[in-house]
Structures are given as structure tokens and as C-alpha cells.
Amino acid sequence: MAGLAGILFVPGMSNAGVVDGVQTADGLTIYLGVVPAAVVRGHPADHPEAQMHGGTRRGQHIMHVVAAAFDKSSGARITKANVVAHITEPGGIQRSVRLQPMTVDGALTFGGYVTFARGIDYRIGIRVERPSHMQPSQPMQKPHQMHRIAPVTVHFTYTHD
Template sequence: MLFAAPASAGVVDGVRTVGDITVYLGAVPASIVRGHVADHPEARMHGGVPGPGSHAVHLVVAVFQTAGGRRVTDAAVVARISEDRGASWTIPLAPMTINGALTYGGYANLRGVNDYHIDIVVTRPQKTQEPYRARRANPLTARFTYSHD
């Protein structure tokens, strides 16, 4: 996985363990993704890269089972982003495979006016005694901070 950010901004401590999962969060400036060649997988993800002049970052999330370190590939993942001034929004993070590794990602517009709280909410199927009746377990939430210097 690629985690890159300019020296002036980024995710503060991009690893959290919550319950039985460990969540890794990276934020790649969209300007880096815009630099990929047209046939690169990231150039077409999530409806395409936001245009120049946006303050978009590509949120990239990897989820692992804490015990054993196995990658979680069956989750529904969303990012809930909030500003100190009260604005908040939710971005569904789509499964994406790069170099054979499944992660979850989506674009978020972080205007750089303040710090952001990013809650990564992971919901996995819950196993039941009746295999044909899978249902969603209670979600687990990992909180991160995206900081501007």
C-alpha cells in the first residue's frame, strides 16, 4: 500500500486497533493520483480523479484481523469526516485491489482550513448458525485526525 502526504499535512498516527480489527488509514493528495497514466487502476477509481484546483485526497484504508493479521476483505467501510466548525459528511469507501491487495478507498475534499476527524466505520458480516442468513454485525469505529500545519 502507498501512503504519502506532503510534509505540511497528513493523517496523525494512521493505525488504530478497535475490537478485533486493526485499521490503517492513509491520505494521498489527489494531485499525485492525477499524475498516473490513464490506464493505471487508480486513475479510474471512484468515478475518476477530482480535477485540478480541488483540495481532494484519496483516502486509502486497509483492515486486518488483529489476531493472526489476516486482511479483511468482506467489510462495508465508510469514512465519516467532521470539522471543528461543525460540518460533517460521510463517504462510502469502495473495495479496490492494487497489486493484489484489497483495500478500501474514496476521495474526500479537505479544504485545508482546519483539522478534520475521520472516523473509519467497518461493518463485517456476522456468521450465524444458519449460513444462508448472514447479517451485519455491529460496526467498529476507528477515529483518526487529519492535520494541516
């Protein structure tokens, strides 16, 4: 059975209500998928996806938000990052959900459960914050300076139908 990440990130497939499910900014390409939590609940109890994020939540309109980030120039998958979905509803109501790392079929993505009401257009900002890293020393510079990587945020529109 194909894993959730494989299902979400196949070119040409629907992104379940996500408008323009691929965004590129500041050297990252970020994919967003939103699928019903019932898809994850359909896995056997011993399947890794059934245990993601502490187990699937039950209730109406619960969706599994999944994001994958790639370096635009190299195509390398971003595996070390804090990823947060900032969700804005009409009227300015906002909430944030930390997307947890998850590995499905050997591919690392980030995901979490969110409740969405039907028929509402949501704006979802995906913020990817990568850790600072040591930068090799250059002539006339201090050795091994820490290089801070600025966070990247892209925005998507999602309607739960």
C-alpha cells in the same frame, strides 16, 4: 511503480497529515492514509489506479482517503466490508463518504475522494461493517445460526497542510 496501497501502508512512512495512522479496536487494526488526488492523476490513463472511484476528481484540496482493515489476531486482511469515513470539521459540520473497495498491486483496500480545506484539523471516523455469517452449530443450539458482527469504528485526526 509502487501502487498507492503499497505506498500508504509501509511501516515507518508518513501518513500525509494523519496523526496516529494506525488504530486498533474490537479485534480490528485499521490503517488510514490520505494523499493528494494529484498522485493518482499522475498515473497513465490505462493504469487501474487512474480509474478508481469513477476516475480522479479535479480541483483544489482534493485528497484520496484510503483505509485498510486487518483482523488483529490472525493478521488477515478484511476484504468483505462496507467502509465509511465520517468526517467532522470544527464547528460540528459532518459528512460521510463511502470508501469503495479497490485493489492495487494485489492488495484490497477501501478508498474515496474528499475535499479538505487547508489548515483545519478534521476528525475522521472509519467505520468497518462486515457482513453477518453462518456460525457452525454447537451442541444444544439450532443448526447454522446467523452470527452478526458488530461494526467497528476508529477515529483519526487529519490536518490538510
